[in-house]
Amino acid sequence: MKFLVCISKTPETTAKIGFTNDNKEFDTNGVQFIMNPYDEWYALVRALELKEKLGGEVVAINVGPASNDIIIRKALAIGADKAIRVNAEPESAFAVAKYISDHAKSENYDIIFTGKETIDYNGSEVPGMIAEFLDLPFISYASKLELEGSSASIERDIEGGVEGIKLDTPFVLSAAKGLAEQRIPNMRGIMMAKRKPLEVVEPAVVEEPVSIASFELPEKKEGVKMVDPENMEELVRLLHEEAKVI
Amino acid sequence: MSVLVFAETIKGKFKKATFEAVTYGRKLADALSTDCIALCLGDVTGAEDLGIYGASKILNVKDDALNHFDSQIYTSVIAQVAGQTSSDVIVLSHSANGKSLIGRLSVKMNAGSVSGVNALPNVDGSFSVSKGVFSGKAFATYEIITAQKVISLMGNSFGVQELGSAGTVETISADVPASRLTVTEVQVSEGTVPLPEAELVVSAGRGMKGPENWGIIEEMADILGATTACSRPVADSDWRPHHEHVGQTGIAIRPNLYIAIGISGAIQHLAGVNNSKVIVVINKDPEAPFFKAATYGIVGDLFDVVPRLNDALRKFKAEA
Ligand SMILES: Cc1cc2nc3c(=O)[nH]c(=O)nc-3n(C[C@H](O)[C@H](O)[C@H](O)COP(=O)(O)OP(=O)(O)OC[C@H]3O[C@@H](n4cnc5c(N)ncnc54)[C@H](O)[C@@H]3O)c2cc1C
Numbered sequence: 330m331k332f333l334v335c336i337s338k339t340p341e342t343t344a345k346i347g348f349t350n351d352n353k354e355f356d357t358n359g360v361q362f363i364m365n366p367y368d369e370w371y372a373l374v375r376a377l378e379l380k381e382k383l384g385g386e387v388v389a390i391n392v393g394p395a396s397n398d399i400i401i402r403k404a405l406a407i408g409a410d411k412a413i414r415v416n417a418e419p420e421s422a423f424a425v426a427k428y429i430s431d432h433a434k435s436e437n438y439d440i441i442f443t444g445k446e447t448i449d450y451n452g453s454e455v456p457g458m459i460a461e462f463l464d465l466p467f468i469s470y471a472s473k474l475e476l477e478g479s480s481a482s483i484e485r486d487i488e489g490g491v492e493g494i495k496l497d498t499p500f501v502l503s504a505a506k507g508l509a510e511q512r513i514p515n516m517r518g519i520m521m522a523k524r525k526p527l528e529v530v531e532p533a534v535v536e537e538p539v540s541i542a543s544f545e546l547p548e549k550k551e552g553v554k555m556v557d558p559e560n561m562e563e564l565v566r567l568l569h570e571e572a573k574v575i
Numbered sequence: 576m577s578v579l580v581f582a583e584t585i586k587g588k589f590k591k592a593t594f595e596a597v598t599y600g601r602k603l604a605d606a607l608s609t610d611c612i613a614l615c616l617g618d619v620t621g622a623e624d625l626g627i628y629g630a631s632k633i634l635n636v637k638d639d640a641l642n643h644f645d646s647q648i649y650t651s652v653i654a655q656v657a658g659q660t661s662s663d664v665i666v667l668s669h670s671a672n673g674k675s676l677i678g679r680l681s682v683k684m685n686a687g688s689v690s691g692v693n694a695l696p697n698v699d700g701s702f703s704v705s706k707g708v709f710s711g712k713a714f715a716t717y718e719i720i721t722a723q724k725v726i727s728l729m730g731n732s733f734g735v736q737e738l739g740s741a742g743t744v745e746t747i748s749a750d751v752p753a754s755r756l757t758v759t760e761v762q763v764s765e766g767t768v769p770l771p772e773a774e775l776v777v778s779a780g781r782g783m784k785g786p787e788n789w790g791i792i793e794e795m796a797d798i799l800g801a802t803t804a805c806s807r808p809v810a811d812s813d814w815r816p817h818h819e820h821v822g823q824t825g826i827a828i829r830p831n832l833y834i835a836i837g838i839s840g841a842i843q844h845l846a847g848v849n850n851s852k853v854i855v856v857i858n859k860d861p862e863a864p865f866f867k868a869a870t871y872g873i874v875g876d877l878f879d880v881v882p883r884l885n886d887a888l889r890k891f892k893a894e895a
């Protein structure tokens with residue numbers, strides 16, 4: 330079995346978000362970057378578990394600049410066999426997906442894993458795009474995946490419940506919580522990662538169909554109004570008369 | 576040129592998010608001086624009602640293969656109908672299915688896409704539209720450059736409006752490719768509004784001490800007609816089902832009212848809920864970070880405050 334895991338780089342979850350250059354650019358000053366949690370905790374780990382059970386290879390791929398090598402090495406330390414970095418800094422999900430599918434189209438992967446979304450731009454777009462570029466079925470928000478030979482049983486999250494699906498490889502799947510348990514890289518993994526191949530690919534540049542014009546921070550909350558815990562009638566009155574939400 | 580709204584169903588029934596997408600599509604069509612066409616797939620009930628929320632035309636493609644969701648064949652059919660109706664803008668709900676479709680449609684139609692938009696686009700000259708980014712910590716305005724566009728609407732960001740009257744449903748045909756997957760079951764909790772669509776949400780955290788204490792939370796949700804949610808450690812410990820988990824790594828929601836009970840308000844939790852219109856925080860620790868994000872705060876022991884709040888709410892509902 331051959332699995333491709335798409336990994337992206339995002340600001341760490343407690344990072345303070347700010348903008349520079351007249352609100353046109355994300356201010357990376359003092360921001361720590363991590364591997365997108367869905368990619369690391371669920372997509373990568375489930376791919377590794379299936380490889381350990383069924384044999385084969387796990388390839389990690391990232392589209393990004395050389396400074397992303399640090400998160401790519403982490404994917405190798407957790408257990409990926411090799412990695413590919415497409416050397417580009419795309420602005421749109423479309424370009425990311427095109428680069429990844431250009432790599433994948435001649436490689437015959439059995440499953441292409443992604444996270445359900447990145448925690449920075451919250452797109453949920455890249456995996457569906459890869460699937461369409463490659464004309465493959467796509468299952469989003471998978472919280473369970475079992476594989477026997479080429480036949481897969483999947484559960485995916487839908488509003489207020491789950492959907493069960495059966496299909497054959499190859500396909501694209503985006504990973505949600507539940508798919509696997511996070512793995513922490515150990516010393517041996519970290520040492521081995523240094524010797525694993527990390528191939529850098531120079532892509533044919535893709536035209537971007539969308540771009541970000543500007544950013545904005547949410548309006549500051551006015552400040553909390555404290556209500557006497559003995560007087561819940563007052564809270565109900567405020568919710569009804571002032572906030573008008575009940 | 577028209578606006579095509581994919582009118583999503585689950586088990587043949589429309590959801591509030593669909594009506595919201597239709598209302599949005601209509602307002603967008605008005606801004607572009609064109610029609611708003613609603614498209615539903617497979618066997619559906621009540622499609623006439625889409626007219627009430629703003630659809631000037633209601634189309635239905637029927638085929639057994641469309642009675643289950645498969646992003647690949649749905650994409651093919653939606654793109655065909657977009658071609659037949661010369662639709663330049665496709666509007667989806669930012670739901671589980673919408674998220675499976677948006678990327679595919681973008682590629683299929685060579686259309687720029689923006690997912691999870693929260694307002695109408697600016698359409699004079701360019702086409703630019705805003706969405707939440709950094710998990711609720713900021714907004715970004717995206718510009719779509721291509722002639723064709725696909726956007727998905729974040730639930731509860733626009734509101735449902737009655738803009739017309741029930742319409743007539745026109746059945747049309749399209750090539751439906753064979754599906755390469757089988758949907759074996761669709762399990763949804765009946766009765767309650769799913770979290771992403773809920774206007775009122777009652778949520779609780781580790782302050783509850785254990786799953787056996789959730790009675791007072793369910794009671795409040797019952798009285799209000801609200802949906803229940805929880806913090807991540809609560810779902811991780813299996814005190815509550817994991818589809819209730821809200822936050823950065825759970826679901827992002829923006830209800831009118833979010834009541835947070837015994838939740839500290841960690842930044843990753845806030846990321847999923849801080850776009851709620853009104854936030855009530857009940858916590859015994861006056862220093863709990865959640866108070867900084869709250870509209871109304873109550874410092875007290877939840878086991879004492881919540882039953883009294885339930886009584887007050889019951890009284891209010893009885894008088895209303
Ligand atoms: C990468 C990452 C992603 C994460 N994603 C999420 C996410 O998506 N969603 C999420 O929720 N968390 C997330 N977390 C976890 C988050 O950081 C917090 O640990 C979590 O939100 C805390 O849950 P809690 O508030 O229920 O529990 P606690 O932090 O233990 O807080 C319990 C609160 O209850 C109060 N309390 C206790 N007893 C009572 C009482 N009797 N009456 C009233 N109040 C009482 C306490 O004062 C306290 O404020 C994430 C963490 C990381 C590192």
Ligand SMILES: Nc1ncnc2c1ncn2[C@@H]1O[C@H](COP(=O)(O)O)[C@@H](O)[C@H]1O
Nearest residue numbers: 335337392443444446447452453454455
């Ligand atoms: N630059 C990137 N390189 C590799 N994979 C990516 C990149 N951006 C996004 N992905 C993958 O696509 C998933 C969804 O991203 P998005 O559509 O941007 O929310 C992520 O969880 C990753 O698995």
